[in-house]
Amino acid sequence: MHRRQNRYGSSALKYPEVFFMQFHESLAQQKFIALQKKRQQTVKIVRILLLIGVLMLWELCARAGIINDFIFSSPVKIWRCLFSMILDGSMFLHTGITALETIISFLLVTLIGIFGAVLLWSSKTLAEILDPYLVMLNSLPKSALAPILIVWLGSNMKTIIVAAVSVAVFGSILTLYNGFQHIDPDQIKLINALGGKKKDILFKVLLPGSVPLIVSNMKVNIGLCLVGVIIGEFLTARAGLGYLIIYGSQVFKLDLVMMAIVVLCVLSAGFYRGISRLSAYFLRQK
Amino acid sequence: MIPKLDIQNLSYSYHTMEGETQALCDISFQVEAGEFLAIAGPSGCGKSTLLSLISGLLKPDTGEILIDGERAEGGDERIGYMLQRDHLFEWRTIFSNACLGLEIQKKMDDAHKNKVRELLKTYGLAGFADSRPSELSGGMRQRAALIRTLALEPELMLLDEPFSALDYQTRLTVCDDISSIIRERNKTAVLITHDLSEAVSVADRILVLSERPGRIKSIHSIHFPEVADSPLKRRNCPEFSAYFNEIWNSLRK
Numbered sequence: 001m002h003r004r005q006n007r008y009g010s011s012a013l014k015y016p017e018v019f020f021m022q023f024h025e026s027l028a029q030q031k032f033i034a035l036q037k038k039r040q041q042t043v044k045i046v047r048i049l050l051l052i053g054v055l056m057l058w059e060l061c062a063r064a065g066i067i068n069d070f071i072f073s074s075p076v077k078i079w080r081c082l083f084s085m086i087l088d089g090s091m092f093l094h095t096g097i098t099a100l101e102t103i104i105s106f107l108l109v110t111l112i113g114i115f116g117a118v119l120l121w122s123s124k125t126l127a128e129i130l131d132p133y134l135v136m137l138n139s140l141p142k143s144a145l146a147p148i149l150i151v152w153l154g155s156n157m158k159t160i161i162v163a164a165v166s167v168a169v170f171g172s173i174l175t176l177y178n179g180f181q182h183i184d185p186d187q188i189k190l191i192n193a194l195g196g197k198k199k200d201i202l203f204k205v206l207l208p209g210s211v212p213l214i215v216s217n218m219k220v221n222i223g224l225c226l227v228g229v230i231i232g233e234f235l236t237a238r239a240g241l242g243y244l245i246i247y248g249s250q251v252f253k254l255d256l257v258m259m260a261i262v263v264l265c266v267l268s269a270g271f272y273r274g275i276s277r278l279s280a281y282f283l284r285q286k
Numbered sequence: 287m288i289p290k291l292d293i294q295n296l297s298y299s300y301h302t303m304e305g306e307t308q309a310l311c312d313i314s315f316q317v318e319a320g321e322f323l324a325i326a327g328p329s330g331c332g333k334s335t336l337l338s339l340i341s342g343l344l345k346p347d348t349g350e351i352l353i354d355g356e357r358a359e360g361g362d363e364r365i366g367y368m369l370q371r372d373h374l375f376e377w378r379t380i381f382s383n384a385c386l387g388l389e390i391q392k393k394m395d396d397a398h399k400n401k402v403r404e405l406l407k408t409y410g411l412a413g414f415a416d417s418r419p420s421e422l423s424g425g426m427r428q429r430a431a432l433i434r435t436l437a438l439e440p441e442l443m444l445l446d447e448p449f450s451a452l453d454y455q456t457r458l459t460v461c462d463d464i465s466s467i468i469r470e471r472n473k474t475a476v477l478i479t480h481d482l483s484e485a486v487s488v489a490d491r492i493l494v495l496s497e498r499p500g501r502i503k504s505i506h507s508i509h510f511p512e513v514a515d516s517p518l519k520r521r522n523c524p525e526f527s528a529y530f531n532e533i534w535n536s537l538r539k
Contacts, residue, residue, distance in 0.1 A: 193367035
């Protein structure tokens with residue numbers, strides 16, 4: 001009945017026995033907890049062992065000459081490459097530039113996405129007019145735009161950011177607009193019945209009620225922005241992880257390429273964790 | 287005496303690309319100040335449309351709606367509307383939910399805030415002012431929703447099946463609760479319901495609508511002895527089943 005309201009409701013109130021059990025654990029419950037804990041531990045250990053195993057296998061194969069370490073590189077060579085670049089500071093420059101471009105384009109996408117979706121929501125006619133164009137732009141492979149962007153904007157960071165924004169922004173507008181349409185019409189009726197106007201609906205119902213949607217859309221956007229930034233850096237950059245990858249492959253320094261990919265993995269995982277933290281904070285606040 | 291609410295020859299149709307649906311046809315009735323009117327009828331007979339028209343959310347095709355003898359404008363401050371579900375927002379506390387109407391009408395001063403606090407206290411929600419809606423029971427939530435409406439000090443309350451989303455037991459107590467609050471504050475009320483026993487137990491008069499397009503079929507005055515002053519007590523009176531049958535027969539005709 002109150003499905004919508006209960007989304008982040010606490011379950012503790014509904015299930016007092018959860019508290020009860022902590023003081024009077026039966027033997028079966030203790031067994032269950034022990035089993036679950038053991039399973040979680042196994043997951044953690046095997047996870048780490050898997051990583052170590054793959055790295056060791058890779059290194060061994062490279063040393064034994066089973067794979068060519070000039071083409072496939074090896075964990076030790078990647079580590080040496082990373083270490084030397086950390087020492088001369090260039091690693092921080094490249095990672096920092098990619099991170100900066102990603103954050104700027106992510107913020108732009110989030111702002112333009114919310115603003116655009118609100119604009120479409122505020123006028124049904126406008127939404128109907130723009131719908132086919134947005135769908136078309138959304139499904140267009142954005143890498144096709146990159147050469148034009150270079151000609152228009154020059155070979156610089158601006159181009160990379162615009163490319164990254166173009167990858168995510170249309171999908172973001174469409175997703176948010178779709179979500180806005182599923183708002184409970186009775187909640188709008190309530191605001192009207194209390195004498196509210198469209199502005200009140202926007203700020204009292206639509207935006208606060210859409211926080212979970214906006215946050216989940218942000219999680220998608222951060223990944224897409226990173227894709228856009230790397231595409232942009234492949235084409236025009238003189239610094240950044242995407243530049244390192246394309247430069248390394250052109251001069252056949254595969255250690256450099258692999259190292260850049262590893263750093264990119266860590267960077268994207270870090271971004272995702274950051275957004276997840278942020279969303280957990282927001283959802284608790286609201 | 288000028289009636290609180292005066293409805294004259296009201297008609298309304300819904301328009302879609304597929305065609306036109308007439309929801310209400312030539313409805314006329316009056317509600318006196320302080321009176322509790324229930325409107326009963328089969329589902330889809332335009333009951334909710336009638337409330338939306340009175341509250342000004344919809345504009346009538348033909349006919350007049352007069353409040354205190356004046357033509358009602360949309361968003362009239364004298365009207366309070368209670369919906370089927372409480373629609374308390376989970377991202378607000380009970381207190382700020384109750385203040386929603388005040389915020390929208392830009393009346394968030396200390397006097398009004400204190401009034402909301404007092405209402406919460408009077409109706410047993412003082413301890414829950416800072417709680418989230420999900421922490422409250424169904425009955426408490428509906429009371430909080432009523433306080434949200436009462437905070438704007440409406441004179442005419444429109445109740446759109448406000449108890450229908452509750453389970454039967456809660457429904458009886460909440461109905462008792464809410465109707466006594468409304469009577470005690472001397473509000474005029476129009477209640478929409480498809481539950482005949484509910485209508486008989488709370489109303490001074492019952493208006494029966496026909497199937498679509500809704501027309502007035504009959505109007506019944508309800509009189510109970512003085513001692514039966516709450517819906518639950520009314521349900522125990524011998525008159526109760528007589529009224530129930532009278533309206534049941536009128537609905538079936």
